[in-house]
Amino acid sequence: MTVRLVCIMSQLQPQNQLQQTSEPPLNVQELQFWLDKAAAWGQADSPDTRKDTCLHLSRLKDYLQLLLTHMNNMSSTTERMKTLPLLGQFLGRLCWNPYVTADATGRRLLLQCLWGLYSEHPGNALERKANQWIRKVLCQLATEEDDDAAALALMKRMGVSPKEYHLKVLKMMVALLQENIGKSCRSLVDLNQRCSCDNIRATSEACVPLVTCPEAALLIGALLQQPMTCVRAALSQDFLDALSSAYSSQCISLEEQAVVSLWYHNLSSLEDAVLSLLECVLTNTGSTPQELKQQLAQSLLPKACAQHCSIFLVANDIFRSFLKQTEGNESVKYLIQTFSSCFLRELARLQHKTSGSWKALFPQSPQSLLVPLLTRPSEMPREAWKHHLNWLSGSLQTLTEEEEEGDGDGSRSTRLEGHHKVFEAWFLLIQCAHWVQVAVWLLVTSDPEDCGPLLWLLTFYHHPTNRGHHRASQLVHAKEAWDHLHSLYSVSSCPLPVDRLQSLVTLLSPQPERPSLSPLFILNLLVNFAVFFQQSLSGSAEILQTVVNRSGLVNEAACVLRSLELRLNEDSCLSSDTNRVHLRINALQNTLTHMHAASDPAGNQAHAHINAQNQTAVSSSSTPPGSLQNDK
Amino acid sequence: MEAVLKNLSSTAELLAVASQSGAVAQWDKQTLSRAFHWARYCEHISSRFHNNSAIKGIMEKQLQFTNQSLRAAFPGYTDISFSDLSCCQHLLLVGLLKNPELPISIMKILFDTTSPVNNQQSDYQDVTGFCSHIIQCKSARKVLSPLTDLSAVGADVEVQGAMLMERLAALLSQESEACRTEHFLDSVLQGGEGAAGHFCLVIAAALLTTKISAAQTASQGFLLDWLQKKHSVLQLMCSALPTTLLIDLAKGHLQFRAAYCDVLKKWASDMEYSMSEGEWVQPSTNRTVSFKRLTEHFLALFESCPSLREDVENDLNALNISDGDFDVKGLSVWGDLLSALNK
Numbered sequence: 001m002t003v004r005l006v007c008i009m010s011q012l013q014p015q016n017q018l019q020q021t022s023e024p025p026l027n028v029q030e031l032q033f034w035l036d037k038a039a040a041w042g043q044a045d046s047p048d049t050r051k052d053t054c055l056h057l058s059r060l061k062d063y064l065q066l067l068l069t070h071m072n073n074m075s076s077t078t079e080r081m082k083t084l085p086l087l088g089q090f091l092g093r094l095c096w097n098p099y100v101t102a103d104a105t106g107r108r109l110l111l112q113c114l115w116g117l118y119s120e121h122p123g124n125a126l127e128r129k130a131n132q133w134i135r136k137v138l139c140q141l142a143t144e145e146d147d148d149a150a151a152l153a154l155m156k157r158m159g160v161s162p163k164e165y166h167l168k169v170l171k172m173m174v175a176l177l178q179e180n181i182g183k184s185c186r187s188l189v190d191l192n193q194r195c196s197c198d199n200i201r202a203t204s205e206a207c208v209p210l211v212t213c214p215e216a217a218l219l220i221g222a223l224l225q226q227p228m229t230c231v232r233a234a235l236s237q238d239f240l241d242a243l244s245s246a247y248s249s250q251c252i253s254l255e256e257q258a259v260v261s262l263w264y265h266n267l268s269s270l271e272d273a274v275l276s277l278l279e280c281v282l283t284n285t286g287s288t289p290q291e292l293k294q295q296l297a298q299s300l301l302p303k304a305c306a307q308h309c310s311i312f313l314v315a316n317d318i319f320r321s322f323l324k325q326t327e328g329n330e331s332v333k334y335l336i337q338t339f340s341s342c343f344l345r346e347l348a349r350l351q352h353k354t355s356g357s358w359k360a361l362f363p364q365s366p367q368s369l370l371v372p373l374l375t376r377p378s379e380m381p382r383e384a385w386k387h388h389l390n391w392l393s394g395s396l397q398t399l400t401e402e403e404e405e406g407d408g409d410g411s412r413s414t415r416l417e418g419h420h421k422v423f424e425a426w427f428l429l430i431q432c433a434h435w436v437q438v439a440v441w442l443l444v445t446s447d448p449e450d451c452g453p454l455l456w457l458l459t460f461y462h463h464p465t466n467r468g469h470h471r472a473s474q475l476v477h478a479k480e481a482w483d484h485l486h487s488l489y490s491v492s493s494c495p496l497p498v499d500r501l502q503s504l505v506t507l508l509s510p511q512p513e514r515p516s517l518s519p520l521f522i523l524n525l526l527v528n529f530a531v532f533f534q535q536s537l538s539g540s541a542e543i544l545q546t547v548v549n550r551s552g553l554v555n556e557a558a559c560v561l562r563s564l565e566l567r568l569n570e571d572s573c574l575s576s577d578t579n580r581v582h583l584r585i586n587a588l589q590n591t592l593t594h595m596h597a598a599s600d601p602a603g604n605q606a607h608a609h610i611n612a613q614n615q616t617a618v619s620s621s622s623t624p625p626g627s628l629q630n631d632k
Numbered sequence: 633m634e635a636v637l638k639n640l641s642s643t644a645e646l647l648a649v650a651s652q653s654g655a656v657a658q659w660d661k662q663t664l665s666r667a668f669h670w671a672r673y674c675e676h677i678s679s680r681f682h683n684n685s686a687i688k689g690i691m692e693k694q695l696q697f698t699n700q701s702l703r704a705a706f707p708g709y710t711d712i713s714f715s716d717l718s719c720c721q722h723l724l725l726v727g728l729l730k731n732p733e734l735p736i737s738i739m740k741i742l743f744d745t746t747s748p749v750n751n752q753q754s755d756y757q758d759v760t761g762f763c764s765h766i767i768q769c770k771s772a773r774k775v776l777s778p779l780t781d782l783s784a785v786g787a788d789v790e791v792q793g794a795m796l797m798e799r800l801a802a803l804l805s806q807e808s809e810a811c812r813t814e815h816f817l818d819s820v821l822q823g824g825e826g827a828a829g830h831f832c833l834v835i836a837a838a839l840l841t842t843k844i845s846a847a848q849t850a851s852q853g854f855l856l857d858w859l860q861k862k863h864s865v866l867q868l869m870c871s872a873l874p875t876t877l878l879i880d881l882a883k884g885h886l887q888f889r890a891a892y893c894d895v896l897k898k899w900a901s902d903m904e905y906s907m908s909e910g911e912w913v914q915p916s917t918n919r920t921v922s923f924k925r926l927t928e929h930f931l932a933l934f935e936s937c938p939s940l941r942e943d944v945e946n947d948l949n950a951l952n953i954s955d956g957d958f959d960v961k962g963l964s965v966w967g968d969l970l971s972a973l974n975k
Contacts, residue, residue, distance in 0.1 A: 045778070047778075050778065098770075098771035098772075098773075098774035098775050099771075099775060101767050101768070101771040102768055102771035102772045102774075102775050104745065104768070107745050107764065107767065107768065107771075108745035108746070111743055111745060111764075115736075115740065118736060120736065135729070135732070135739070138729065138739065138743060138763070139726075139729035139730055141763075141767050142725065142729060142742075142743075142763040142766050142767060143722070143725060143726045143729060148788070150826055150827065150830040151788055151789075151792055151830070153823055153824065153827065154792055154820065154823065154827070154830065154831065154834060155792065155795060156715065156716075156718060156719055157715070157819070157820050157823065158792075158795045158796065158798075158799045159678060159679050159682055159718040159799070160718065160795055161675065161718060161719045161720075161721060161722055162719060162722045163721065163722065163765075163766055163769070165791070166766065166769040166770055166773060167769055168791045168794075168795075169773055169787050169788045169791045170769050170772050170773050170776075172787040172788075172790055172791050173773065173776045173777070173779075173780050173787040174776070176780050176783070176787055177776065177779060177780060199779065202779060203779055206775050206776055206778070206779055209771075209772075209775060210772055210775060210776075213768060213772050215769070215772065216772065
């Protein structure tokens with residue numbers, strides 16, 4: 001799994017492609033091995049031979065692929081038969097093995113090998129014979145009806161064709177087997193009776209070649225979803241592996257609950273699913289927050305995590321590794337936030353008791369922070385938010401201070417423990433980013449004296465480690481940014497104070513020499529001020545435009561606005577007057593789009609003159625009709 | 633109607649060309665698709681009119697006429713009749729695959745494994761992968777059959793039983809006279825080698841279907857009435873089917889239970905005591921069941937239908953009395969039967 005993680009990360013930071021390894025050489029003894037196997041399977045039809053076939057099916061398919069590759073490298077059937085004299089016998093035997101022919105990949109590879117032996121223009125007797133043999137075998141496979149002669153004759157009288165008949169019988173078999181699965185141990189009246197759960201294992205094994213067979217889908221679903229209370233009712237591992245690889249290569253579709261069951265029983269299929277999601281989301285950087293939410297919902301992972309604690313623990317673990325290895329990459333953080341929000345919503349929908357199960361879901365997080373962070377803002381009266389956040393900020397601060405003390409004089413293990421606690425607290429904070437957003441919102445309406453804890457919390461969120469002891473200066477910059485924003489927005493007259501604007505822009509543009517505060521932090525604050533501060537729309541828009549344009553962060557600002565809008569749609573507790581807020585956000589979004597179209601996207605101070613002209617043009621056209629011109 | 637008849641002839645010609653002619657070497661995917669489309673059309677015609685004897689007769693005549701000219705054109709030609717039309721696609725496929733002139737590219741289309749299976753019964757079914765799907769289906773059956781072989785009536789026989797019921801229901805809903813349905817059942821019996829024996833199993837499955845509608849109850853009733861008149865079939869059923877099936881049938885249908893008893897009694901009455909073997913045996917011309925087996929039949933019946941015991945024993949007793957009521961072995965089959973049953 002770590003290899004795959006590395007691959008996904010390398011897509012975030014492009015690297016050179018790995019060289020493709022060349023195929024292994026052909027080993028004639030291996031062909032003898034497989035021929036002997038095929039012969040043994042064909043000779044007797046006992047539970048042991050069936051088990052052996054299912055056990056070897058996957059490797060057999062790999063071998064057929066290898067054979068095919070080598071066959072394609074040769075130029076004629078004569079050459080192929082000369083290099084691999086046992087080939088004809090081998091393929092011939094496999095044709096009559098229903099496990100190979102029922103499996104989609106097995107059938108495909110076998111047929112491709114047969115075509116490989118066919119010569120368009122046969123040059124000698126051997127090739128002519130091979131051609132004839134291939135035609136004969138294929139004709140027999142598709143049309144021979146020895147086993148069912150009496151049945152088919154009868155069916156013909158009833159007006160049922162052979163193909164239809166085979167299909168009906170298959171469906172009937174599937175239905176009968178499904179019925180059997182429904183009867184679990186628990187329905188037995190007499191406990192001395194042998195339960196029929198052994199059938200389940202045998203049935204799952206028989207389904208190994210049938211994972212891609214559409215008629216077997218219901219049976220497979222039933223196998224996955226049966227209660228499995230009995231020890232004997234375990235599903236075959238080969239079955240789970242086959243199902244998992246077919247599902248991840250998108251050859252089959254399963255019902256939602258069947259997928260969840262699959263993940264529950266098969267760790268590697270779950271890991272596969274989470275890694276595929278990560279890969280997909282992180283390489284598709286253009287999607288909107290709404291699209292991301294849809295993608296997450298479609299993946300079924302949030303639902304699955306809500307149903308089974310063990311699934312959540314695995315998924316969370318993968319996210320944790322990822323976060324660590326990408327060192328807090330913003331897209332990863334955003335994904336984790338969105339995922340958690342979907343997950344928590346699914347959990348609430350399932351109406352689980354909250355307090356009891358939090359510990360099971362987040363065993364590594366500092367326990368004292370669990371309930372405070374996981375309680376949603378909507379579950380608390382608005383007046384209590386400030387106090388709550390102050391408490392959270394204080395607790396986190398204490399944790400970081402303990403870590404730093406430990407760094408100084410403690411043993412290695414205490415140091416690691418300290419780092420671990422802080423990391424886990426930060427990880428939990430990311431997952432409960434609803435509180436981070438409330439902190440930003442509160443900052444808009446705070447007094448200067450009350451900002452401290454909130455700014456600390458946000459600084460910690462964006463910069464969890466105090467590397468080089470930069471936190472102190474980061475906090476200073478955070479306060480500066482807040483001061484600038486507060487005064488800019490409090491001013492009700494034009495023109496805007498240039499020095500404040502300039503200082504803000506400087507803070508937003510990272511300089512290599514000094515340790516800087518995350519621009520995203522400041523941008524988020526800026527956007528929230530623009531939306532929520534009691535200032536006229538045109539005034540707010542102008543400030544937003546100017547700052548964003550000069551620092552070249554138009555796209556990022558638009559993104560922040562979209563996320564804010566999405567969050568308001570879900571959690572309308574942030575504002576008492578959601579309609580007004582939505583209209584305001586829309587207006588600001590329009591401003592940004594017009595600006596983006598009108599000006600150079602790179603936007604820098606050299607174009608300030610042009611921008612100033614554009615701004616006046618844009619601000620007069622950006623206010624919507626019937627107006628919020630004078631809104632308070 | 634004329635158009636339909638013309639189409640039938642054309643399809644018959646198509647089948648002949650597919651199996652007998654080198655012209656298939658020129659076929660491409662489109663030709664192939666069209667050919668199967670026509671075959672499906674004929675299957676549809678067959679199911680539409682197989683209960684309509686008038687139209688069926690006209691079509692049969694048309695086919696015979698076409699057969700004549702095709703026989704003249706193609707030396708290896710096999711006639712096709714109306715009853716073959718229900719399996720038209722299969723006939724086409726067999727013909728094509730056996731034709732050495734069929735281009736390999738066409739075969740590759742038929743055996744293609746990449747396209748997803750299209751199970752819809754629409755007219756625009758893709759012919760790609762037609763054979764691949766058949767192979768998948770047949771193989772899947774073989775893979776699953778060891779698991780389903782445990783019940784007395786396998787999935788295949790159950791399906792056949794269900795199809796029989798459907799067919800009977802269709803016939804009964806249309807016909808005003810019952811005789812046509814009877815003729816249908818009679819004709820199935822004469823299907824060929826072993827057909828009667830196989831049919832017995834299917835009849836049992838049909839009668840044992842539990843989830844049935846009102847129409848199907850009527851079909852079952854009709855089937856039982858027909859059986860009542862066909863002593864040979866009843867006897868075949870009672871001798872060939874496993875006892876568990878017979879008992880289930882007896883439990884499910886009073887009519888069958890009575891008929892079953894009658895068959896057992898008839899067997900007993902035909903028996904003679906053989907001095908050399910020291911046992912009651914059936915006449916040498918028709919040995920299907922031994923005295924021991926006969927006893928087992930009765931005992932199984934009594935075990936599952938206890939209410940029957942008294943009545944049957946009374947009957948046997950009456951018969952024994954009419955035979956003289958001797959207490960000696962070998963004189964009356966009824967007396968010996970009674971002793972065996974009461975051991």
